[in-house]
Amino acid sequence: MIGLLILLLCACQSTKPKAPTQQDVAAISQSLLLTQTTKENLKSNSESTEIAPVKVLPEVAKKPKITDLWLRISTKLSFANDPNERLKKRLNWYLSQPNYLVSVSKRASPYLYHIVEEIERRNLPMELVLLPFVESDFRPEAVSSEHAVGAWQLVNATAYHFGITTDRWYDGRKDVLASTHAALEYLSYLHKRFNGNWLHALAAYNSGEGRVKKAIARNKRRGKSTNFWHLSLPKETAEYVPKLMALSYLLQTEHPNFKRPKLPNYALTSPLDIGQQFDFSILASISGVRKAALHKLNPGYLLHESSPNGPHKILLPFSEQSLIKSDFFQRYFSQTYTVRSNDTLYRLAQRFNTSISNIKLLNNKQSDMIRIGEVLKVKQTQKFGNLLVDYKISPYVAKVQQPKPLTMEFHHTINDGDSLWKISKHYKVSVKDLLVWNELNANKVLKPGKVLILHLPKANETPKKPNKSVFLSDLEQLVKPETRSNR
Known part of the structure; x- marks a missing residue:
């Protein structure tokens, strides 16, 4: 009898849960559950619908390497969802648009890996990577009726406060990587202001810190729950958080009626600091990248040239490995260095503001060993001549050269x-x-x-x-x- 009981328990543990169907979504108000939760959201949602316990799976000795970026994102999503009508409404909308994320992911593909890396570096919830999809359908040049700009929809005052530059040459709110840093700084600030409650922080990101604080204070005075789902907020904000939560849920559960995009789990683009004011025409000429492609990847630059005061950083359509091995990089952004006593790859990486992997790529090295007297290539911007074009001179040049007059x-x-x-x-x-x-x-x-x-x-x-x-x-x-x- 005992042996039979053990056998039954083992069978229960090894049974793989079925993928959710359309019927699951129809009954979501009663049965919506997540397979993973965070301590912060357990605390923030403890006053509302009770969350079922998480099923603990046995640890695998060696995890296979994740080669797909969207799979990497999906496995790290962790917010807990409350079953309610607002969430059900958003789920049904996404299920009526099964190709939504595949379509929008194409616009996000040059930037998404960099955003994931930055979120992990800051130890923030992976749900934040979905915010530009909810905010703007990942349109770097989007402008709202309230004058919020860019993929992260930052207003000018917030952008300025968190270090974004805006002038007639450049608008950092349209620069996806620059605005990502500012948006994550702002979200981290809001997370602290709302005592670690991410749903309150997300609501404040959309409608403002003061409005959410007033809604919380109002519920406290009336003896009501201060859980996000019970707050009285503007319609846009009330639907804003469910959009993100529903998207997170569908990615985690791999719903058969909602297509998850596929992207390689490495950067498709590489940022490079040119180090001086540049014109897109000249940069296109020396890099071999079409001028139109450079502008499309870098919508933060509003004119043909960068601002005299910077920034002068540009995103190029190369993987890190391809960029470092390119003639363009080796000619203009590297120099030779002779190894001295006490040098290590780590010290050289610190000295030349690069990474050990970059030095190894630049020199086709497989090991970390270096020897005194060895000549290495290291990242170092060369001194350019003038990288600007004088647009007062006619850009049209005769195809047939006439003999020079006396x-x-x-x-x-x-x-x-x-x-x-x-x-x-x-x-x-x-x-x-x-x-x-x-x-x-x-x-x-x-x-x-x-x-x-x-x-x-x-x-x-x-x-x-x-x-x-x-x-x-x-x-x-x-x-x-x-x-x-x-x-």
Whole structure:
């Protein structure tokens, strides 16, 4: 009899639970359960529907390596759900859109691995990776009616408070990786402000800290539960948290009527700090990546060039290994270093602000051993020339090169009020030529009395020297239309 009982118990433990069906969802108000819970949510939901105990499975001696990023995400989701009508409504919506996550995941694919890594580094709940899907359907350039911007839908004040830069060149709210750092900082702050209750923190992320605090205080005065599901919040916020919870539930349970995307469990893109102001055209030329592709991956940059004050970091469509082994990286972002006494790969990684794996990749090394006198390549941005384009010069270049005309050297003495643009316009030469002929840079201030050299087409008549009245006339032609438009 005892042997039979043991046999029955073992059989119960080895029985694999069936995948949920549509009928399970229809009856979710009575039977919705999760296979995994967190201490924080057990505490926050203890006042509402009781959660069934978690079934403990025997540990596997060696876990297989996870090669799919969405599987990695799914196995680390942990929030507990309360069975209720709001959650059931969101589940039914997702089940009516079975390809939703597959479709949106395509937009998220260049960034998702980086977000997962950052969430794990901060030891935050994996549910937060789903927030950009709920907020914006993962649209980096989305703008709400309340002027929240980007995949994480940050308003300007919050973004500024958590370190996001915004100017006419760059809007960090549209930069997915930069806004991820700011959003996770904000969520961590809200988690502390709401005493470790993630549902309250998520509600506050959507509708504001003050509104959620007032709802909690109101329920306390009335002797009601302060559990999220019992709070009186705006309709958008009341439905916002269930959206995330329903998505989490469907991923954890692998519902047969909801398709889970597939992505490789490694970064498809790599961030790289160019180290100086750059133009997308020049960067496209030296990296071999199309300019349109660079702009699409980096929607935070609003113009053709980065801001003079930075940031100058860009996301490239290469895996880390491909980037490091590329001619582009080895030529512009590496230098040689001769190993000295007491050097280790760890110390070199610290010194050159890189990682041991990067140094090994760069040098095709399999081991961590290095020897004195060994020459290694290490990450180090080289000094570039100018990476900017002068858009005052026509971008159109003749396909057939004409023979160069004969020229003569002409000297121009700088007067008060002269500028490179005025001089180039008068002599019908480009600013670029003026800079090359006189070894100047574009920001050089012209000093009266200095002589500029010009190479002008040879003609029968020497061009007349410009005077102040000529420049005044040019200036008036530029100012008058603007003055009329301002009026």
